[in-house]
Amino acid sequence: MLLDILSNIPLFVDGFANALSDIWASSNIWASSDIWSWNVISRDEKVEKLREIAGLFENIPFMGGYQDLLDNGWSLSVALKFIRDAVILGAIGWFIAWWLERKHLKYLTAREAELKHITVEAGPKELSEVAQSSANMFTGMSGMFTGSVVLSHDGFRSITIAIAKIFGGNIKQYERLLDRARRQAIIRLKEDAEGQGVTRIVNMKMLTTSITRKGPKAVEIVVYGTGVAS
Amino acid sequence: MIITNIENVPGRESYENLGMVMGSTVLSKHVGRDIAAGLKSIFGGELKGYSELLVEGRASAIERMTDEAKALGADAIVNVRLTTSSITQGASELLAYGTAVKLK
Known part of the structure; x- marks a missing residue:
């Protein structure tokens, strides 16, 4: 559902949604070090792009804090936060x-x-x-x-x-x-x-x-x- | 051209039957409309793009049916039925058919 909504927002069509769907499509979803091995552009470029997008949400009270996800991958606290925000x-x-x-x-x-x-x-x-x-x-x-x-x-x-x-x-x-x-x-x-x-x-x-x-x-x-x- | 969906034209009892006529259209909106409809359906409500599509499609299906009837020399179409079907994403088909008659 959330993916559905996100993919409809033109802003995300280019970066976020494509990246997310690729992440879901890759078999090693949870192995954060392998997430980026599918890349067409380099990992750093991808991270930079996602960080930009995550930065947009920093000022919104409860939606910030996802930049941590990019640095350290999924953890329990990030997952709980994700559920709470959803x-x-x-x-x-x-x-x-x-x-x-x-x-x-x-x-x-x-x-x-x-x-x-x-x-x-x-x-x-x-x-x-x-x-x-x-x-x-x-x-x-x-x-x-x-x-x-x-x-x-x-x-x-x-x-x-x-x-x-x-x-x-x-x-x-x-x-x-x-x-x-x-x-x-x-x-x-x-x-x-x-x-x-x-x-x-x-x-x-x-x-x-x-x-x-x-x-x-x-x-x-x-x-x-x-x-x-x- | 008189169009009714009952078996007769009210007040005009006798007519000559000229056979069945029909018209159909398959219409689709451009991708921008589809994206707008996708956005709109987050909160629900009327999908205006598709509504317009339906109105345009219906008008042109009826127009095509009317053209066919005119070619037969009819002045009314009775017992008209409309059907819709969704062929594929974002496209819909509309079919209008009825009996062309000549009023006496």
Whole structure:
């Protein structure tokens, strides 16, 4: 997870992430004297590069002190510090992600109330009635309206999802993500139909696709339906 | 061109069936967008780059379907369905298909 995050920061793509992935790839991870034997550039140059990067973190209260790692390799205290920092960063990130989710839910509730005047129906039962009744005026530019969204869950919850998978049952994190995405997509559908004189959207269909990509999973929702005015 | 996803065009009962028409697109964003999406997904939320991709892809799939229908001399497409699939990383396919009809 941490590696995932780091590899996404352009600053680290060149030096830190490449070096780290090479370290992990090498068989002698723990033998600090052998870590650098894979090098393309010399060991000193690598150390210098990493020291520069570690130096960037020196001023951040709890993230400094990794220059010791470069001098003496892994030790128990460095490993404990690494775990502690990962937990602190994880907690901060989890809080930000939680806050953003809460903000999104508030937005959804507010927007749903605003768009209440357009009803969305999935039922095909009275479809022929809708289609044939001349009372249902056909409006809009094309007749079919669509809404879509691509939403991703946060990287910090990957851990809680992994834990939830061990025990089975509901994975609430995904349930919430899909719920939010569908609500957002329906809001977009209504926004598409808004201002076209539409009061009902009938025969609504929904598509869900999961995006294939590295890192946190993202879902793609498309909803569409035919707008009529009754 | 009238496009609906129900079996008829409301208020217009009779029409002549001209057959199925479809349009599809496979779109991808440049790498910069992928990196931005990667960064964004640290905290979760909407991946705007991919959302835009989806909207553009859908518009052009429907446009291609419409072009095909126009070539047949249709003035409406009914029973339209959309499908998506993710082919590979950062690329998505959109397919739109429906029945081209001529209204009477």
